[in-house]
Amino acid sequence: MNIYRVGWLAKLLALITMGFLMLPLAAVIPVSFTGKRYLSMPEGDWSLRHYIALFNSSEWIGSIMNSAIVAISAALLATLLSTAFVIAVWYRNNQWTRWLIGLCMLPLIVPPVVSAMVLYFMTTNVSHIAPSLGYDSLPGVILAHTLLIVPFGVINMLVAISRVDRRIELAARNLGAGLWQTTWMVLLPNLRLSMLTTFLLCFILSWEEIAVTLFITSWEVITLPRQIWSGLRDNVDPVVAAISTLLIILTLTLLFLRMAIQGWRAGQQHP
Amino acid sequence: MSQSRIRLERVTKRWDATTAVDGISFDVTPGQFVILLGPSGCGKSTTLRMIAGLEEASDGQIHIGERDVTRLPPGDRGLSMVFQSYALFPHLSVADNIVFGLRSRKVPKDEQRQRLAKVAGLVDLTDYLHRKPAQLSGGQRQRVALARSIISEHPICLMDEPLSNLDARLRSDMRREIKALQSRLNMTVIYVTHDQVEAMSMGDRVILMQHGKIVQDGTPDELYNRPASAFAASFIGSPAMNLLPLEAGKEGAVIVGEPHTPVAPLEAVGGQLGIRPEDIALSTTSTTGVPAMVVSDEYLGADTIAHVTVGNHNVRVRMSGKHALAGQPCRLYWARENAHLFAADGLRRDDLTPTPLPRSPHSIPRPPVVGSFQH
Ligand SMILES: Nc1ncnc2c1ncn2[C@@H]1O[C@H](COP(=O)(O)OP(=O)(O)OP(=O)(O)O)[C@@H](O)[C@H]1O
Ligand SMILES: [Mg+2]
Numbered sequence: 001m002n003i004y005r006v007g008w009l010a011k012l013l014a015l016i017t018m019g020f021l022m023l024p025l026a027a028v029i030p031v032s033f034t035g036k037r038y039l040s041m042p043e044g045d046w047s048l049r050h051y052i053a054l055f056n057s058s059e060w061i062g063s064i065m066n067s068a069i070v071a072i073s074a075a076l077l078a079t080l081l082s083t084a085f086v087i088a089v090w091y092r093n094n095q096w097t098r099w100l101i102g103l104c105m106l107p108l109i110v111p112p113v114v115s116a117m118v119l120y121f122m123t124t125n126v127s128h129i130a131p132s133l134g135y136d137s138l139p140g141v142i143l144a145h146t147l148l149i150v151p152f153g154v155i156n157m158l159v160a161i162s163r164v165d166r167r168i169e170l171a172a173r174n175l176g177a178g179l180w181q182t183t184w185m186v187l188l189p190n191l192r193l194s195m196l197t198t199f200l201l202c203f204i205l206s207w208e209e210i211a212v213t214l215f216i217t218s219w220e221v222i223t224l225p226r227q228i229w230s231g232l233r234d235n236v237d238p239v240v241a242a243i244s245t246l247l248i249i250l251t252l253t254l255l256f257l258r259m260a261i262q263g264w265r266a267g268q269q270h271p
Numbered sequence: 272m273s274q275s276r277i278r279l280e281r282v283t284k285r286w287d288a289t290t291a292v293d294g295i296s297f298d299v300t301p302g303q304f305v306i307l308l309g310p311s312g313c314g315k316s317t318t319l320r321m322i323a324g325l326e327e328a329s330d331g332q333i334h335i336g337e338r339d340v341t342r343l344p345p346g347d348r349g350l351s352m353v354f355q356s357y358a359l360f361p362h363l364s365v366a367d368n369i370v371f372g373l374r375s376r377k378v379p380k381d382e383q384r385q386r387l388a389k390v391a392g393l394v395d396l397t398d399y400l401h402r403k404p405a406q407l408s409g410g411q412r413q414r415v416a417l418a419r420s421i422i423s424e425h426p427i428c429l430m431d432e433p434l435s436n437l438d439a440r441l442r443s444d445m446r447r448e449i450k451a452l453q454s455r456l457n458m459t460v461i462y463v464t465h466d467q468v469e470a471m472s473m474g475d476r477v478i479l480m481q482h483g484k485i486v487q488d489g490t491p492d493e494l495y496n497r498p499a500s501a502f503a504a505s506f507i508g509s510p511a512m513n514l515l516p517l518e519a520g521k522e523g524a525v526i527v528g529e530p531h532t533p534v535a536p537l538e539a540v541g542g543q544l545g546i547r548p549e550d551i552a553l554s555t556t557s558t559t560g561v562p563a564m565v566v567s568d569e570y571l572g573a574d575t576i577a578h579v580t581v582g583n584h585n586v587r588v589r590m591s592g593k594h595a596l597a598g599q600p601c602r603l604y605w606a607r608e609n610a611h612l613f614a615a616d617g618l619r620r621d622d623l624t625p626t627p628l629p630r631s632p633h634s635i636p637r638p639p640v641v642g643s644f645q646h
Contacts, residue, residue: 165358165361167354167355167356167358168358168359168360168361170320170325170352170354170358171352171354171358171359171360171419172360172371172375173324173325173344173345173346174323174324174325174345174346174350174351174352175346175351175371175372175375175419175423176345176346176372176375176376176423177346177371177372177375178344178346178375181375185371185374185375186360189362189363190360190361190362
């Protein structure tokens with residue numbers, strides 16, 4: 001029983017904060033339906049012209065495709081890497097693995113600009129040897145994003161694997177399962193849902209990444225955030241409002257999906 | 272059947288600073304039901320895990336049957352194990368949990384089905400095969416854990432406190448079931464518990480451990496009637512055996528604070544006298560025996576535990592039926608064969624016999640020697 005009640009002041013503050021956070025979102029949605037050629041509130045002239053423009057523009061579609069390729073690949077890589085990492089840490093579980101976990105978290109405390117600069121030098125150097133992997137290339141961006149989002153994946157997977165009862169590993173070994181069988185038949189099935197939520201998290205992080213992307217791409221690989229950024233700089237086109245609306249919908253969908261998965265798992269209690 | 276013999280030779284387990292198991296040796300003959308008993312942290316689970324191969328021995332040898340299995344992986348040792356709090360696979364159905372070992376050993380599907388049907392019948396789980404562990408009661412999960420280990424048809428089964436998560440009634444049912452299963456399948460069982468009731472009622476043989484060492488290895492009878500040390504004496508039996516320090520008196524060793532009644536020869540001075548609460552007769556009318564004072568009594572239904580002071584010491588006395596004696600002076604009496612002497616280092620002294628107490632004609636007949644245990 002919780003004996004603390006939420007007072008009216010706290011409720012009011014929460015509402016104001018929420019309103020403050022939501023207002024830009026609420027504004028951008030009607031703006032995307034304006035009939036005019038510049039950013040403005042629609043005054044009876046609702047129209048879908050900016051959405052049509054969006055889907056007819058090869059630049060916008062191209063950037064969406066680029067972002068999708070980058071985000072899906074980076075999220076896949078990050079999920080696989082972090083899963084493999086936490087499984088190894090789980091089996092070993094000693095002094096060294098604790099250091100390794102700390103090492104993995106390092107990118108989190110480095111300021112993004114520093115990461116961006118380092119990755120800029122790295123990709124340009126790689127370009128000398130293999131241009132298709134380095135600066136302003138899809139694989140380059142994918143690798144850079146993977147690097148940035150792996151720590152988040154590791155955190156998510158560490159939480160998940162710490163919930164696995166260690167005794168089931170002993171039980172599996174006692175029942176004749178080797179390392180691979182234990183991993184495939186016991187560990188991974190218990191991590192399946194967490195791998196999915198890790199993937200979704202990593203996807204969102206890569207999908208909206210801009211800081212590092214600005215440093216390591218120029219004109220070959222234009223991701224969606226980058227396209228929005230340049231769209232805003234050159235001319236303020238309501239297409240930006242349209243794409244923002246679509247992004248809000250996509251992000252909300254992914255978040256709800258993640259919550260639904262977690263809720264479903266909470267329902268399946270462990271013995 | 273000789274492949275189910277288990278032999279430990281000076282087996283030791285060390286972790287950096289701690290020695291969890293310290294050079295223990297024992298030899299389990301096929302078909303025996305052996306209990307590893309001891310207080311928390313004494314190394315029972317570690318011993319069991321070393322036998323199972325889930326923990327590597329730092330020293331010593333483990334033989335199963337004719338083979339030295341000390342360095343063999345767990346799957347090759349020909350034994351199964353039931354874990355404390357079951358360790359079922361949460362993502363698998365009851366059926367898949369039970370056949371897990373057969374699947375990992377690549378037993379043909381047909382045979383898996385046959386053996387599953389047989390074992391599920393044996394432990395009464397046939398109606399639950401499609402459920403997940405989360406949808407079972409504690410007792411049913413326990414059965415799944417049992418089924419998962421006996422389906423392997425290994426002649427040896429190791430059990431680590433398999434009943435500790437169940438309530439008292441279910442525990443006593445499962446105790447009988449496990450015993451029945453063991454004799455029916457003719458398994459060799461090593462069973463870890465810290466519950467002395469389980470140990471005494473289930474074991475053919477009890478190995479009592481303390482600080483990683485074996486204190487006593489014998490039948491439940493021997494542990495109860497001839498405890499090898501003061502620790503063994505106080506660990507077995509409920510309430511625990513009374514242990515009274517002895518000092519020198521005029522005619523022999525006396526209980527500290529009660530200088531008038533010699534209870535043992537002088538050589539016993541410095542050690543302890545042990546008497547079980549159920550072996551003491553208490554009389555408020557008798558004029559002989561050790562003088563004492565009843566402080567309080569605890570009524571337990573079938574019997575009453577009287578807390579009395581003798582000299583400077585508290586002594587528990589078990590009496591059958593209901594008694595309200597608090598505040599009354601009384602006399603205590605025990606038969607010489609029920610008194611145990613322990614040396615200063617705690618070890619049993621068989622070289623001395625306790626002094627017989629003068630028998631009063633009025634004393635209450637002492638309750639029957641309790642060989643059975645009430646929880
Ligand atoms: N992995 C480990 N590293 C270091 N010490 C350990 C480890 N596992 C167990 N120990 C220590 O070894 C000793 C024996 O542990 P063990 O689990 O065998 O006790 P137990 O008799 O089974 O106790 P319980 O009845 O509480 O289960 C304990 O002191 C414990 O702290
Ligand atoms: Mg234990």
